[in-house]
Amino acid sequence: MSDVIIVGGGISGVCAAWEMARAGLDVRLFEAGSLAAMASGRTQGGVRQSGRDPAELPLARAAVRRWQSLAAELGEDVEYRQGGNLRVARSDDEVPRIQAMVNEQRALGLELEYLDDRADLRALAPWLSEEVRAASFCPTDGQANPVRAVNAFARAAGSAGATIDLQEPVRAVHFEDGRVRGVVTRHGLVEAPWVVLAAGIHTPELLAPLGLHFPLEIHHVAVLQTVPVPHRMDQVFGTAAGDGSGRQQVDGRLRVTSGVQPWFLAGGSWSDDDVLPAAGTVAAVVERASRVIRDFDRVPLARVWGGLIDKTPDALPVLDAPRAVPGLVVAAGFSGHGFALGPVTGEILRDLCLGEEPDFDLAPFRLSRFNSAMASHDLELLG
Ligand SMILES: Cc1cc2nc3c(=O)[nH]c(=O)nc-3n(C[C@H](O)[C@H](O)[C@H](O)COP(=O)(O)OP(=O)(O)OC[C@H]3O[C@@H](n4cnc5c(N)ncnc54)[C@H](O)[C@@H]3O)c2cc1C
CATH class of the missing domain: 3.50.50.60 (FAD/NAD(P)-binding domain)
Structure with a gap:
């Protein structure tokens, strides 16, 4: 036993x-x-504290402290990189959401910058497209494999x-x-x-x-992965509207997602094919990612898959x-x-x-x- x-x-x-x-x-x-x-x-x-519900933030902050020493703890490189997280506004309408999030999370003690000067944004993240108007930046967020x-x-x-x-x-x-x-x-x-x-x-x-x-509730997310490209992104990004995210993996591949969509799962079991995104969804993800990552639509895609999310009310x-x-x-x-x-x-x-x-x-x-x-x-x- x-x-x-x-x-x-x-x-x-x-x-x-x-x-x-x-x-x-x-x-x-x-x-x-x-x-x-x-x-x-x-x-x-993504290994992110920014944008978390206040109830979850203490867990996320403690988790980030653990991620920093995991390679030593586990004796393996899990490709954890603390390059920060940008939450981006692509239109003037989205800017207040970013400002509100920054104010709320700073009040909870999270280190978070608000950037709305294009030169500052481009200096921090030269890969950002011209469409990005403003962003929050949490330098202690990151990513892992x-x-x-x-x-x-x-x-x-x-x-x-x-x-x-x-x-x-x-x-x-x-x-x-x-x-x-x-x-x-x-x-x-x-x-x-x-x-x-x-x-x-x-x-x-x-x-x-x-x-x-x-x-x-079960929700679906589409994920697109490109071929490896030369290093261009340190930060992970998410959009103010929550309709996309992206990062560059340690192996050079760019990995971007859709937002979440409600999903109906017929029967108990499902296969990779059942959750593959439709061609129209893939095109929409490419279009949205290109509004954040400069020239994303020129990079060949290597793989597409779908994932399911266990969403509570x-x-x-x-x-x-x-x-x-x-x-x-x-x-x-x-x-x-x-x-x-x-x-x-x-x-x-x-x-x-x-x-x-x-x-x-x-x-x-x-x-x-x-x-x-x-x-x-x-x-x-x-x-
Ligand atoms: C596309 C996508 C993007 C995401 N992005 C992020 C992100 O950037 N950052 C972040 O923090 N989170 C992200 N998430 C969420 C995150 O991936 C999940 O919250 C997390 O992986 C959940 O882990 P889990 O172990 O709880 O569940 P799962 O990874 O779903 O594991 C559950 C396991 O249970 C097994 N199982 C089920 N039923 C049984 C059974 N009866 N008997 C035995 N085994 C069973 C399954 O086979 C499965 O392996 C994302 C999720 C998706 C899909």
Whole structure:
């Protein structure tokens, strides 16, 4: 019997496995496919504090501190680069949004500059197109290689004693005599007193049989990657309207995204082809990216893919051990910004399983916030 079973081999699951294994827990992680098969392998890979909800900002700031020393901690280069993040306004209408964001986040203590002088903008980021009118700049934001990061955390967890089972879908969480007792796989019951659900968009399916409602909406994002080009961008950018982002990877490829679009997922399973963006979406992303990155539309595209986002109604994640189901911990609903948080998500999940007080106020991340009936449901089950 393990101490903890983790469901999901994305950034949240592998970071939790690493934290728990190095804290001395016997950890087993089940991943339905391969590591980083879903959002964590398709993400932009921005490591950003700016633009975060005030509730999430302390987690993001702590995560950035961890990212700075991860290469040493994991013994691998995860291509973390702290080149800063620009949130750009492409029209005069978008400028007030940037100003408001800068004022709000500075008041919360984040180091953030506001730039509306074209010469200053071009001096900082010569790759910006002439259309960019203003931008916020957070010098401590950055980027990393998501697939490398997930694999590095998984290797570190394995070296610290965690067992990682790939191609092993969990069918259900096993609840008996008032608490979680493990999970059911195709091999039957695998026992553990704690189960962590970090299964991304598939988390609600595992919660529903336990009587827990998790109102996730699925959203789609298109990602375009070019051939490698000479170094031109240090910063990651996002648009004021949230309809695009971009960065240059360490290998020279430019990687840009669309905004999010609601998505209907028919049936439980899906393939890469099911989420490929339509040609019209690709053209729109190229057009929008070219309004921010000078001459983007001249660079050959090498790859296009789609990713799905687990969006909650308030765009904040659930990081919780719901009282209704003792032994259960939930980490999902990251709403498009969970990659950067991964190292801190791992710490929080470890603390929840050890019954220790996490370093953060987790009240905004409780599952019960979506269902006022759940508070009484908790009490009924406990009583
Ligand atoms: C295109 C795109 C761009 C993004 N950009 C950013 C960004 O710039 N910065 C940022 O911070 N975040 C970004 N995000 C969001 C970020 O990628 C996610 O929030 C994060 O990767 C979520 O990680 P996760 O481990 O919680 O979930 P996932 O990565 O979705 O992992 C869940 C895992 O659980 C497995 N699983 C599901 N069901 C089961 C089961 N029954 N049994 C076993 N395993 C199961 C899946 O196969 C999957 O591997 C982006 C997301 C996308 C799609």
